[in-house]
Amino acid sequence: MKKSWISVAIALCCGLSVQAQQHSEQNHSKYVWPADAAVKQKLGQWQDIKFGLLMHWGTYSQWGIVESWSLCPEDEGWCVRRGPHAGNWYEYKNAYEKLQTTFNPVRFNPERWAQAAQQAGMKYMIFTTKHHDGFCMFDSKLTDYKITGTKSPFASNPRSNVTKEILQTFRQQGFMVGTYFSKPDWHTEYYWWPYFPPKDRNVSYDPKKYPENWQKFSDFTYNQIQELMTGYGKVDILWLDGGWVRPASTIDSTVSWQRTIPYSQDINMAKIAGMARQHQPGLLVVDRTVSGEFENYVTPEQQIPDHYMPIPWETCLTMGDSWSYIPKENFKPARKLVQTLVDIVAKNGNLLLNVAPGPDGEWHEEAYQRLTEIGAWMTVNGESVYNTRPVAPYRQGQWAFTANDRATYASYLPKDDESHLSATIELPLSPANAKTQISLLGVKQPLKWKKAGDKTIVTVTETARQQLANQPVWVFKVSK
Structure with a gap:
């Protein structure tokens, strides 16, 4: 990785997992400060509040496995398939997608989450509206592969549109709120076209050779983001994951994982961001790892820069070992989490701490305990963190x-x-x-x-x- 005054070597935090290592390296020297006054104002507000909650939640929580990645046909540790269908990728994908028919989080209670996060001193929240597997945790009109779909038992629940419920609940408690959205979608035929079986995480066909398919995917992506920007109240942050979906001109050959991207995957971020900000003025857009005007802050994953960085940044970190729910989690001690927050803030960053709901719609009780302990420290010492x-x-x-x-x-x-x-x-x-x-x-x-x-x-x-x-x-x- 190239080094410059804002391009730092990233030091691994102790006890961190290796999932989604596409974010392990990034040259931040190309950071572009926003020109829009409303975006600048929102970015300053976000830098003042320091501490946020991230939640990965989807049908994968039923199996207690890594989020989405077991669908990916790559020989990587975080893509390993397990269970009775593990030996056949097609059978596995079919069984995985049938989780929709049994996913029924009847203990869903976002008020308890918001109260616990608020007591811990968190000030903003990002929720996974759609991960790479394509399952929508919101009521998208563009697919039936969603929690409100006809095959989903939770659809009859009056709070089935969980994204809407979560954003509304946290917003009412004074949080800035954001929507995590995966640019790649491994469910739609416009990305993993069945004619060509996928070889890896990338689109399964050459977009230049099949531009009609790619245009359908780009439109699908644009329209789903438009749904989130128009039907869910005020949104402060659009947090886009899946950095391999990017124009070829942005691929940095000095970054190892980016060298494996086989095709230009341009979804026209200028058009998406323009639309999103038309509906949500001042919206922060975080096109993760794609340096430029649509990455308003950078997001080292499971890692902390080894010294101060004079650009806006956020470490996204798991409270336990996994981004998604696993039955037996190894939660970091509150002492370690507080020290991590203090370390990050002194280097000009924010901490986005992930807690994963389970298949029933609840967190581990130990997660609540950790947040209570963090909150006890923040109640006394928060003035050294906020607005500094x-x-x-x-x-x-x-x-x-x-x-x-x-x-x-x-x-x-x-x-x-x-x-x-x-x-x-x-x-x-x-x-x-x-x-x-x-x-x-x-x-x-x-x-x-x-x-x-x-x-x-x-x-x-x-x-x-x-x-x-x-x-x-x-x-x-x-x-x-």
Whole structure:
């Protein structure tokens, strides 16, 4: 990967899965700042709120398997098929698509999700309206392969249009809301044309050789996005996945996965974005990994840049090991998740944390527990996260730095064996003057300090040390 002042080496977070590795490498030096004033305003608002919820949900949750990828005929670890039909791709695809006939999430309760996300301090939400398998979690008029379709038992439920219910519920709780939408669609004949069996994740025919088919697919994509932009209330973000669907001119040969794209797959993003913003002024468009004017922020997946990036970006990360529901999930500790958020914010990013609903329409109870624990920390320390911007030195050792108009925040990320703050802390900041106040968020009384060159020696009282024991991050507030 090429390096420049905004093209960084991406460091893997510990415990991250390898799914969807098409997003592991990307040159961000081609980032284009939006020119539209309404988009600029929305982008600034999004950068202020820092913390969001992503939900992958579809028929695949019934089998407790990876989302969509088991349909993909590639010899990759995340595409492995399992079960009685695994030995025959055609039988497997048929059985997979019949999941529509039994998918019945009767415990669907978006109010509980929104309440839990709000208590955790999340401020925006992205929902998978359609993943690569083509199954629509919204009431598309262009296909019957949908949760509201005639073959779907949940269609008779008054809340069967789950996308509409979810967006409305979160919007009512003050969230910015976004629609995840997969550009590739492995169900429609316009993408995986049955005449040519698919060889991989890409379109199964050459669009240049069969332009009529490709035009039908482009129209299908445009019309489904138009449905989402016109029938679901205010939408803040259009989050497009499947970066191999892109014009040949945007393929970066220095990025390994992009070298495997065999055809130009141009769906006319200018037309799509223009239509979407006509209905949703100021809409953020995130055409993932396709650098240019339709990628308003970049989205490293399961990864965190190793240092500050001066462009808008968001790490999308799973709370457990999987994007989709699995019966036994290995959730990251709340301590790790809080430290991850603090690390990301100090590098100028947002954290989009994925929680996957199950086939019955509920989350694992442990996911609620994690969000409660995160929320307890955010209630006390949220001012160091929201409406801040990173300040130099951004990340230094165990320290992370943010600021607003009133204060600078120095956040200390303890190691696993550090349960209490030391009685004396060497703060790697120099106070502006002798009247500067230094305090610990969560403790009312200011702390005593003295200047030592370009650093500050802070004395932490025993009362404060005990009061803030076992916190995932300790935040020092240096008032301006």
